[in-house]
Amino acid sequence: MRIRAFEDADWPAVYTIIREVIDGGETYAYDPDWTEQECRQVWVGPAPSITVVAVGDDGTILGTAHSGPNRPARGSHVSTASFMVSSKARGQGVGRALGLYVLDWARSAGYHGMQFNAVVDTNTVAVKLWHSLGFETIGIVPEAFDSLAHGLVGLHVMYQKF
Amino acid sequence: MRIRAFEDADWPAVYTIIREVIDGGETYAYDPDWTEQECRQVWVGPAPSITVVAVGDDGTILGTAHSGPNRPARGSHVSTASFMVSSKARGQGVGRALGLYVLDWARSAGYHGMQFNAVVDTNTVAVKLWHSLGFETIGIVPEAFDSLAHGLVGLHVMYQKF
Numbered sequence: 011m012r013i014r015a016f017e018d019a020d021w022p023a024v025y026t027i028i029r030e031v032i033d034g035g036e037t038y039a040y041d042p043d044w045t046e047q048e049c050r051q052v053w054v055g056p057a058p059s060i061t062v063v064a065v066g067d068d069g070t071i072l073g074t075a076h077s078g079p080n081r082p083a084r085g086s087h088v089s090t091a092s093f094m095v096s097s098k099a100r101g102q103g104v105g106r107a108l109g110l111y112v113l114d115w116a117r118s119a120g121y122h123g124m125q126f127n128a129v130v131d132t133n134t135v136a137v138k139l140w141h142s143l144g145f146e147t148i149g150i151v152p153e154a155f156d157s158l159a160h161g162l163v164g165l166h167v168m169y170q171k172f
Numbered sequence: 173m174r175i176r177a178f179e180d181a182d183w184p185a186v187y188t189i190i191r192e193v194i195d196g197g198e199t200y201a202y203d204p205d206w207t208e209q210e211c212r213q214v215w216v217g218p219a220p221s222i223t224v225v226a227v228g229d230d231g232t233i234l235g236t237a238h239s240g241p242n243r244p245a246r247g248s249h250v251s252t253a254s255f256m257v258s259s260k261a262r263g264q265g266v267g268r269a270l271g272l273y274v275l276d277w278a279r280s281a282g283y284h285g286m287q288f289n290a291v292v293d294t295n296t297v298a299v300k301l302w303h304s305l306g307f308e309t310i311g312i313v314p315e316a317f318d319s320l321a322h323g324l325v326g327l328h329v330m331y332q333k334f
Contacts, residue, residue, distance in 0.1 A: 149311025
């Protein structure tokens with residue numbers, strides 16, 4: 011597996027992962043009614059944000075992430091990031107590899123830290139992964155996510171200072 | 173003072189307040205380079221969001237607020253809101269009146285609660301006001317706001333369950 015910058019030719023594979031994650035209803039408060047173009051605008055933002063893909067040894071897109079400022083202007087020194095992994099590639103360390111890559115990028119780009127705004131509490135793989143990579147849960151907004159399988163569950167706000 | 177729905181004719185007065193607040197650099201991570209049209213898109217969103225104004229007895233616009241879902245789809249049962257008061261109208265209870273109005277609206281609209289994502293820690297008037305109106309601080313993201321007067325200060329994530 012290697013991580014590299016997103017290229018236009020990656021979009022169909024990335025979009026397949028985004029749709030799979032949205033339709034799963036477990037991890038993202040993204041709108042199922044978004045068009046393909048709206049999904050692309052959310053995931054592939056303009057600079058200074060970056061979008062990357064994790065590519066398997068056979069060239070398959072295994073996962074994707076994007077990162078950039080969490081807020082404009084007076085909040086732009088804190089980064090944020092989002093991650094999606096194909097269901098076919100779970101348990102192979104793809105999320106961890108993407109996380110390490112994005113954290114390294116954000117440090118190098120001069121951000122002061124990274125904030126996650128909405129990590130679903132029942133997404134225990136993600137919660138454990140981010141804690142293991144140095145994030146702390148600042149607080150949990152109770153019942154803020156309507157999980158397809160679990161009903162109303164909390165959303166973690168996480169932060170890591172660089 | 174009364175609170176009513178925003179009308180197109182209110183925009184010049186509302187924009188004056190927005191610019192004053194942005195340029196003050198103390199309370200919002202909004203981009204000073206946003207055009208007037210971009211400011212309007214941020215403050216006057218499409219339904220189901222609402223925008224309201226606080227109007228003084230002489231017809232002056234004293235403050236403004238907008239409210240709507242904090243997230244799309246599986247997060248859309250939690251509301252959020254933003255508030256700005258003209259510097260000429262501080263200390264008159266305008267923020268409190270707008271807060272009570274918006275909370276009442278969000279309850280009536282069926283939201284489960286209201287979340288504030290970024291209340292600046294040194295904006296003590298706002299922090300005290302929201303606590304007095306039933307919000308609790310879920311957590312403070314450290315040094316996430318670059319205050320013009322105070323440097324790097326925390327951002328409160330607040331929540332109130334209805």
